Amino acid sequence: MDGVHDLGGIAGFGPVEPEPDEPVFHHEWERGVLRTFLALGSSGVMNGGRFRHSIERMEPGHYLTSSYYEHWLTGLATLAVERGIVTRAELERRAGGAFPVSGPDRGVPPDPDAPDRTEARFVVGDHVRVREWHPPGHTRAPRYTQGRRGVVVRDDGAFSVPDVEAHSDHTRREPTYSIRFSAEELWGEGHEPDEAIHVDLWEGYLVADPPDQTRGAAR
Amino acid sequence: MTDVGSPSHGHDHGHDHGHDHGDPHRPEPLAPVEARVAAIEAVLTERGLLDRDALDEIMAHFEDDLSPLNGAKVVARAWTDPDYRARLLSHGTEAIAELGFSGPEGDHMVVVENTPTVHNLVVCTLCSCYPWPVLGLPPRWYKSPEYRSRAVREPRALLAEMGTDVPTDVELRVWDSSAEVRYLVLPERPTGTDDLSEAELAALVTRDAMIGVAR
Numbered sequence: 076m077d078g079v080h081d082l083g084g085i086a087g088f089g090p091v092e093p094e095p096d097e098p099v100f101h102h103e104w105e106r107g108v109l110r111t112f113l114a115l116g117s118s119g120v121m122n123g124g125r126f127r128h129s130i131e132r133m134e135p136g137h138y139l140t141s142s143y144y145e146h147w148l149t150g151l152a153t154l155a156v157e158r159g160i161v162t163r164a165e166l167e168r169r170a171g172g173a174f175p176v177s178g179p180d181r182g183v184p185p186d187p188d189a190p191d192r193t194e195a196r197f198v199v200g201d202h203v204r205v206r207e208w209h210p211p212g213h214t215r216a217p218r219y220t221q222g223r224r225g226v227v228v229r230d231d232g233a234f235s236v237p238d239v240e241a242h243s244d245h246t247r248r249e250p251t252y253s254i255r256f257s258a259e260e261l262w263g264e265g266h267e268p269d270e271a272i273h274v275d276l277w278e279g280y281l282v283a284d285p286p287d288q289t290r291g292a293a294r
Numbered sequence: 295m296t297d298v299g300s301p302s303h304g305h306d307h308g309h310d311h312g313h314d315h316g317d318p319h320r321p322e323p324l325a326p327v328e329a330r331v332a333a334i335e336a337v338l339t340e341r342g343l344l345d346r347d348a349l350d351e352i353m354a355h356f357e358d359d360l361s362p363l364n365g366a367k368v369v370a371r372a373w374t375d376p377d378y379r380a381r382l383l384s385h386g387t388e389a390i391a392e393l394g395f396s397g398p399e400g401d402h403m404v405v406v407e408n409t410p411t412v413h414n415l416v417v418c419t420l421c422s423c424y425p426w427p428v429l430g431l432p433p434r435w436y437k438s439p440e441y442r443s444r445a446v447r448e449p450r451a452l453l454a455e456m457g458t459d460v461p462t463d464v465e466l467r468v469w470d471s472s473a474e475v476r477y478l479v480l481p482e483r484p485t486g487t488d489d490l491s492e493a494e495l496a497a498l499v500t501r502d503a504m505i506g507v508a509r
Contacts, residue, residue: 080420080421081419081420082419082420082439082442082443083419083420083442083443083446083447083470084419084443084446084447085439085443085447086443086447088439088440088443088444089440090440090455091435091438091440091441091444091452091455091456091507092435092438092440093433093435093456093502094433094434094435097433097434099356099357099430099431100357101434102328103328104327104328104331104332106353107331107332107335108331109353109356110335110344110346110349110350110353111331111334111335111338111344113349113352113353114338114343114344114345114349115338115343118343127420127421130421139439142434143422143434143437145327148327148330148331148334151334152330152334155334155337155338160337160338160341160343161334161337161341165337166330166333166334166337167322167325167333169329169332169333169336169337170325170326170329170330170332170333171325171329172322172323172324172325172326172329173322173323173324173325174325174330174333175324215420215472215473216472217419217420217470217472219419219446229404231402231404231473231474231475234473234474251473251474251475253404253469253475261446262447267450267462267466269462269463269464269465269466270449270450270465270466270468271465271466271467271468272446272468272470273467273468273469273470274470274472275470275471275472275473275474275475276472276473277473
């Protein structure tokens with residue numbers, strides 16, 4: 076989904092403010108969030124895709140005004156409610172007030188029953204383009220790369236497709252690559268030629284896109 | 295849309311709900327985050343899904359054993375042992391495991407090398423992916439909208455603001471860890487350190503340099 080979490084390239088955010096001698100945890104409750112994460116992680120009610128998507132569905136205003144551990148808390152509570160472990164009403168009764176959870180899961184897993192595909196279609200040096208498909212559910216193709224052209228710089232082997240595992244009890248693996256994009260391709264005219272942004276993408280997000288002299292003929 | 299903006303709407307009001315919802319347009323106050331965490335921990339404990347003592351052992355491991363000191367040892371080894379450096383750059387996960395560092399968020403490591411003509415910067419624009427075994431849990435700024443939005447769009451300006459000038463004749467390579475690989479930057483060895491031991495070199499390596507926000 077084109078959610079608030081998909082922050083790459085959005086303008087208007089201010090300075091990054093590192094904290095000297097930052098502790099691992101700032102508050103005791105953050106430990107409780109990590110314990111909850113570990114507990115639900117080992118209980119089988121979530122995988123990486125489900126967990127990430129539970130956070131991506133947060134109300135945007137809440138997402139931008141809460142800390143990362145509060146994101147985790149909200150996502151984990153959402154999954155606990157959706158999986159029938161507890162009702163939101165019980166959480167709110169115990170907490171003594173409103174307990175926000177994320178919006179509904181609208182994802183549709185792409186070809187969840189298809190077999191694993193581990194043989195790479197692309198090799199280092201291939202020109203590719205990221206599909207413009209903006210799925211309603213979880214994906215790991217950042218919005219700023221969709222429709223953009225790049226070059227394969229690394230083949231990392233096959234991994235579970237997040238778009239499937241977030242919305243299905245099935246998993247399906249396919250190859251992933253690191254794709255190099257020029258700053259100009261992503262952000263338009265006037266960007267420095269000596270900047271490159273590399274994004275790690277699953278094969279299903281990509282289509283072949285040969286350079287100009289052969290474009291069209293090689294499809 | 296979601297029902298979170300008006301928390302008293304749109305969810306199941308069980309009979310055990312202890313609040314008065316006479317005015318549906320008046321959202322009830324948000325429970326403090328501490329109370330929300332306590333609520334879900336209590337539920338999971340009662341359901342037999344959360345064993346606090348066992349989990350606190352794992353938490354202690356996160357806090358005590360995972361830290362940038364691990365990554366610094368990797369970097370110092372690479373600075374002093376050319377064969378190790380070559381293995382680290384070609385097979386990062388295995389080379390890092392040689393020093394005893396492995397585990398979740400470090401199962402697929404790629405090490406990218408700074409040179410006089412290349413500077414590398416690591417970000418996760420979609421969430422907070424970070425190489426736990428070598429750097430520990432991420433600092434707050436790494437997970438912030440400010441860093442995640444700007445690192446891919448205006449990295450040179452962002453680095454300058456953070457005190458790191460990358461000259462325009464140095465190629466800037468940003469790595470968005472959007473899949474399963476986690477990245478570690480191998481900084482350049484500082485000049486004038488020929489006489490230092492590996493341990494002394496490790497003490498010079500900062501977390502920020504291994505993310506790429508410092509040189």
